[in-house]
Amino acid sequence: MAIDLGTSGAKVGLVSTEGKVVYAEFEAVPLILVGQDGAEQSPNLWWQSISTAVRRILYHCPVPKNDIVAICTSSMGEETVPVDRAGNPLMNALNWMDQRGAPDIRKQVRGRVNVMGYGITKLWHWLRISGGAPSLSGKDPAGHITHIRRKYPDVYDKTHKFLNSLDYINLRLTGELAASYDSIITCWVTDNRDPGNVRYSRRLLAQLDIPREKLPNLVPATQVIGTLRGEVAQAWGLNPAVKVVAGSIDTFAATIGASAVRDFDPSLYIGTSSYITCHVPFKKCDLFNSMASFPAAVPGKYCLLDNQTTAGGNLRFIGDKLIKGKTELIQEEGVENIYQVFDQISARVPAGARGICFCPWTFGERSPMEDQTLRGGFFNLSLNHTHEDLIRAVFEGVAFNSRWLLQGVERFMGKTFAAIRFSGGGANSDVWSQIYADILNRAIWQVDEPLLVNTRGAAFIGAVGIGELSFRDIPDLVKIKQVYEPNPEHRALYDERFAVFQNFYHKTKGLYKRLNGTPHVDS
Numbered sequence: 001m002a003i004d005l006g007t008s009g010a011k012v013g014l015v016s017t018e019g020k021v022v023y024a025e026f027e028a029v030p031l032i033l034v035g036q037d038g039a040e041q042s043p044n045l046w047w048q049s050i051s052t053a054v055r056r057i058l059y060h061c062p063v064p065k066n067d068i069v070a071i072c073t074s075s076m077g078e079e080t081v082p083v084d085r086a087g088n089p090l091m092n093a094l095n096w097m098d099q100r101g102a103p104d105i106r107k108q109v110r111g112r113v114n115v116m117g118y119g120i121t122k123l124w125h126w127l128r129i130s131g132g133a134p135s136l137s138g139k140d141p142a143g144h145i146t147h148i149r150r151k152y153p154d155v156y157d158k159t160h161k162f163l164n165s166l167d168y169i170n171l172r173l174t175g176e177l178a179a180s181y182d183s184i185i186t187c188w189v190t191d192n193r194d195p196g197n198v199r200y201s202r203r204l205l206a207q208l209d210i211p212r213e214k215l216p217n218l219v220p221a222t223q224v225i226g227t228l229r230g231e232v233a234q235a236w237g238l239n240p241a242v243k244v245v246a247g248s249i250d251t252f253a254a255t256i257g258a259s260a261v262r263d264f265d266p267s268l269y270i271g272t273s274s275y276i277t278c279h280v281p282f283k284k285c286d287l288f289n290s291m292a293s294f295p296a297a298v299p300g301k302y303c304l305l306d307n308q309t310t311a312g313g314n315l316r317f318i319g320d321k322l323i324k325g326k327t328e329l330i331q332e333e334g335v336e337n338i339y340q341v342f343d344q345i346s347a348r349v350p351a352g353a354r355g356i357c358f359c360p361w362t363f364g365e366r367s368p369m370e371d372q373t374l375r376g377g378f379f380n381l382s383l384n385h386t387h388e389d390l391i392r393a394v395f396e397g398v399a400f401n402s403r404w405l406l407q408g409v410e411r412f413m414g415k416t417f418a419a420i421r422f423s424g425g426g427a428n429s430d431v432w433s434q435i436y437a438d439i440l441n442r443a444i445w446q447v448d449e450p451l452l453v454n455t456r457g458a459a460f461i462g463a464v465g466i467g468e469l470s471f472r473d474i475p476d477l478v479k480i481k482q483v484y485e486p487n488p489e490h491r492a493l494y495d496e497r498f499a500v501f502q503n504f505y506h507k508t509k510g511l512y513k514r515l516n517g518t519p520h521v522d523s
Contacts, residue, residue, distance in 0.1 A: 001057075001242075002462065003050055003073040004454035005165055006250060007031060007095070007272045008316075010046065012053040013452065014063050015459035017468040019257075019477045021452045023061040025053040032092065036516070037099045037138075037372070039363075040092035043081050046165065047172050054236050065238055071173060071228065072245040072462030074253030074454040075166035078186050080144035082159040087171050090155045094144040096273075097309060097363050099372045100151075101143030105134050108146050108208060116287060122207050129191050129201050131283045132292040132305075134208070137364060137372040139309075140186035142208055149209075161216050162187075166247055173244045174226035177216040180246045181295045184218060185305070192283060195295035195302055196220075221248040221297035222465040245465035248297035250454050251275055251305060257457025258423045258447045259478035261298055261471050266409070266417045268436070268444075269453070270426025274311030274402060275367075276409045277304045289368040289408035297461055298471050304412065306367040308405060311398045312426050314360050314376065315342060318394060323387070339429070342391050347431045349392035351438065351490045355380050356389050357501060358397030368408040371509065373516040379504060395432050399439040400501040406440055419443035419483075423453040430482070437484040439494050448479040 004011040008031075013024035027049035032040040058065060078096035081089055094100075111119015117136050118126075126133040134142035141162065149156045163171065164183040171177055181198040184190055189210060191201040198218055205212055219225055224243045233240035247253070251269070255277050260267035266278045279301045285292035289306070296303035310317075319326065319338040326338050333341045362376035378393060410416050420442050426432050427450035437444040447453060456478070463469035 001054070001068050001071045002455045002458035003071065003169065004250070004458060005046060005050070005073065005075040005169060006454070007076060010049040010053055011455055012050060012057055013455040013459070014057060014061055014068070015456060017463040019456050019460060019474070021449065021455055022063055023057055024452065024455060025056045027053045031095065037102070039095035039097035041079070041095055043089040043093050043165075043168055046169065050169065051235065058237060068238060068242060070243040070245055070462045070466050072458045072465065073166055073169050073247040074250050074458035075164070075169060075183075075247070077164065077183065077249035077251060078140045079165040080141045080148070081163045081165065081168045082148060082155055083161055083163055083168070083171070084158055085160045087175070089168075090158055091152065093165060093168075094147070096139060098144065099138040099364060101138030101147030102136065102372060103138075104146040104150050105138050105143040106136055109134055109136075125203055125207065126188060127285050129193065129204055130188055131192050131294060132188065132285050133287065134188045135186070135290070135366065135370060137366065137370055139366065139372070140188070142186065142188045145187070145210060146208065159214055162214055163216060164249070166249060167216055170225060170244060170246065173228060173232060175229050176226045178219050178225050178246060179216045180219060180221045180248060180297075182221060182249050182252050182297055184215070185294045187215065189215065190218070192295050195283075196300045198295050219246050220299060221246050221252075221461055222299060224465055243466055245462040247458055248461055251277060252297045252303050253457035253461065254423060254453045255279070255303060255457070256297060256460050256471070256474065257453030257455070257478070258421045259475045260421050261474050263301070264413060264415055265421070267421045267423065268402065269424040270311045270398070270422075270432070271424040272311070272313040272316070274308040274398065275306050276402065276405055276420070277306065278413070279303050280413065284412065286408065286412050289412070290366055290370045291368070291408060291412060304409065306405060306409065308360075308401055309364055309366050310360055310362045310376070311401070312424070314362055314394050314398060315339060317362060318391070343429045343431050345388045346392045346395050346435075349388050352493050352497060353393035353396055354385060354389045355382075356385055356393040357497065357504065358390075358393040359501075359504065360394070360398045360401050368405050369505070371512070373512045374509070375512060375516060395435050396439065396497070397501070399432075399436050400498050402436065403440050403498055404502065417442055419445055421445045421447055423447040423450040425451055433482070433484045434487070437486045438490040439498070441486045441491065443486070444484040445480045446482045446484065448481040
């Protein structure tokens with residue numbers, strides 16, 4: 001059984017050791033936006049959504065319950081859950097989009113002599129030991145914990161452990177407190193120089209003033225951390241001997257689920273957020289483009305970590321808040337949901353969206369430029385444009401942002417990719433797959449069942465953990481549904497529009513800073 005906990009909710013699937021998703025269920029979880037800079041979720045609702053999905057699966061799926069031998073989870077990275085000694089959450093989890101800790105972490109990382117906002121000695125130690133440094137946006141556990149320490153001192157004092165969402169789900173499954181080598185990464189307190197033996201660094205703990213006892217013990221992603229708690233097994237009707245494997249953050253699990261397990265095999269994922277990643281044989285950091293390689297779920301390897309804050313989330317925003325008469329549109333287009341409507345509409349609009357450009361930075365940005373004051377929007381809009389042009393512009397704007405990221409990724413790798421695996425909800429769209437091929441000027445390999453890559457990746461990690469599979473087997477187990485080649489007729493247009501896209505950022509970033517300033521210290 002594989003659990004995939006994402007920003008929009010929990011997906012649970014029954015998966016064979018060969019990666020075949022036999023049956024899956026999804027249960028939504030709300031995202032709570034707090035003021036201008038805050039984003040939270042309820043850990044208890046995470047668990048309730050998982051339990052609801054599990055019960056539905058076990059009710060509807062014909063697979064015998066005794067055939068379920070292990071559970072492994074893929075979960076969002078960079079959530080922070082403070083729990084007491086009984087494992088109870090002391091407040092809502094701070095989501096990976098929460099940037100209220102920006103003023104706190106900026107103060108914490110400064111020194112007498114500063115470079116790019118960091119004390120030069122502190123930065124040297126972070127890069128040497130960890131391979132990266134806390135985000136100045138506050139959107140990671142380092143920023144979350146420093147924010148909780150200042151804003152909620154009672155919660156901080158009562159906190160027994162700070163957990164990532166993955167760690168919290170494993171605690172609920174087994175009663176064990178543990179963090180995987182990759183779920184702990186963006187606390188920025190670990191020595192990552194040996195990817196097979198990640199451990200806490202006393203120096204980095206001291207730089208962030210985080211006591212070691214407030215963090216869980218560390219284990220590899222493939223380690224069996226325990227068996228199912230009795231009360232959970234009874235509630236779900238499963239054998240309490242079911243093993244629970246530590247699992248991985250979603251970025252690394254999706255990369256495995258897309259079969260990009262060999263070094264330098266690239267994978268592009270479009271969900272609420274977006275990233276381009278691949279496994280590499282080295283530890284490296286690029287602060288200028290906000291990307292670095294860290295210990296991966298595949299033992300002994302590193303995996304590139306970067307993040308674009310809002311990708312598919314922009315379509316959800318438009319569908320939820322800007323489009324009126326959704327039901328009528330769905331019926332008119334003869335499809336099942338609003339995203340299929342967007343797909344059909346975008347196919348009717350010519351490349352270039354009739355001159356409209358869209359900036360997808362609706363909740364700030366992380367890579368390739370870290371700037372939490374950025375915001376999204378359309379530009380070059382006229383009275384002649386229609387809602388169809390706007391929708392096509394969103395598809396293209398997200399892809400332009402990915403092209404910008406790809407430039408940094410390829411410099412990081414020292415390689416130009418000929419083809420890129422494409423997965424996540426965005427890869428369900430044939431239109432978007434072609435747009436990506438045209439804008440990136442790369443062949444796009446659309447992974448089969450792209451929405452299930454996290455689920456499949458978690459299952460692969462679990463299967464390796466219980467000795468039923470090797471990571472070397474995975475490339476032969478994942479099918480490519482279709483290959484999209486760049487359309488040469490669109491090359492000149494998209495090259496010119498990409499230059500406009502980048503120029504718009506450089507010309508307006510100062511205005512965004514004036515309009516949005518820095519996160520409110522008291523928020």
